[in-house]
Amino acid sequence: MLRFAVVLLVVLVHAVAPAHGHQETKDEDGPSLASVNAAVAYVDGDDLVYGKNADRAVPIASVTKLMTALVVLESGQSLNEWIEFKERHIPAPANAYTRIRIGSELQRGNMLRIALMSSENFAAYTLARHHPGGYDAFVADMNAKARELGMENTVFVDPTGLSVDNRASASDLVKLVVAANKHPEISEYSTTRYFTARFRGPRYRLPFGNTNALVHRESWGVDISKTGYLSEAGRCLVMLLEFEGKQLVTVLLDSLGTRSPMGDAGRIRRWLSTGSSGSVAAAARDYARQKNETYSETDSSVSAN
Incomplete structure (x- = not known):
């Protein structure tokens, strides 16, 4: 019976992974991960603790919004200023459903909050529209900041992450998180669990929730947190954690299933604590649970988070 169970779990991994273009792999010197690309590093370290395809440039979906936040904060514009949600001057690269009403206003700081915690695409777009020099200048500043940070495998074409042409490597995103860590607003906004935004002109309220379930767990x-999803990018999760008295950056890109990046994050912590790399059985359970799962998030966008 035990032999049959082991064979069944191995079959599950190989049966599900090829259908989605993913295969759980076990790195000889690291944890078993479902994510195709990964990087792990301590903030005060010079090198990666672990990498898996760490220098490969891939679509990063709404992880883009961490750079959006960095450019907004370093522009020096007031976070208390009320700014208007204008109709898009260019079509969205993908489905960009929003509950926000065109013509209404929200304070810049709270606009940045819902862009980070709930991945509100219209908020990220609007922040770029109100940048000094406008939208195109904002995107140019995103790329300039990437070059300044030494993100050699990174390019941005929009501030939301809806475009598949926003690409970066996992190791580059470690550098972005380290830079974001210098701004306490990014920590506060990206880990806000729930928030009710109060708009004006007209006056109304909308509730938002965090797209990363792990921010609700004190342990x-x-x-810092940012999720991302496009069909071309898979599930993405970038976090800065307090781990054993140090700050740990975890980057997970192109994973299968809503919970798979969180499972990978747990395997990384276990590997760092105990040296255990995880198991084929755990990966098989992830794949079996996720293969027919319908995408459902508190995120206000349909195509990316």
């Missing part, structure tokens, strides 16, 4: 000590 994880999440200091």
Whole structure:
């Protein structure tokens, strides 16, 4: 019976993974991960603790919004200023459903909050529209900041992550998180669990929730968080954690299933604590649970988070 169960779990991994273009792999010197690309590093370290295809440039979906936040904060514009949600001047690269009403206003700081915590695409777009020099200048500043940070495998074409042409490597995103860590607003906004935004002109309210379930768990000590999803990018999760007295950056890109990046994050912590790399059985359970799962998030966008 035990032999049959082991064979069944191995079959599950190989049966499900090829259908989605993913295969759980076990790195000889690291944890078993469902994510195709990964990077792990301590903030005060010079090198990666672990990497899996860490220098490969891939679509990063709404992880883009961490760079959006960095450019907004370093522009020096007031976070208390009320700014208007204008109709898009260019079509969205993908489905960009929003509950926000065109013509209404929200304070810049709270606009940035819902862009980070709930991945509100219209908020990220609007922040770029109100940048000094306008939208195109904002995107140019995103790329300039990437070059300044030494993100050699990174390019941005929009501030939301809806475009598949926003690409970066996992190791580059470690550098982005380290830079974001210098701004306490990014930590506060990205880990806000729930928030009710109060708009004006007209006056109305909308509730928002965080797209990363781990921010609700005190034991994880999440200091910075950003999720991402496009069909071309898979599930993405970037976090800064308090781990054993140090700040740990975890980057997981192109994973299968809503919970798979969180499972990978747990396997990384276990590997760092115990040296255990995880198991084929755990990966098989992830794949079996996720293969027919319908995408459902508190995120206000349909195509990316």
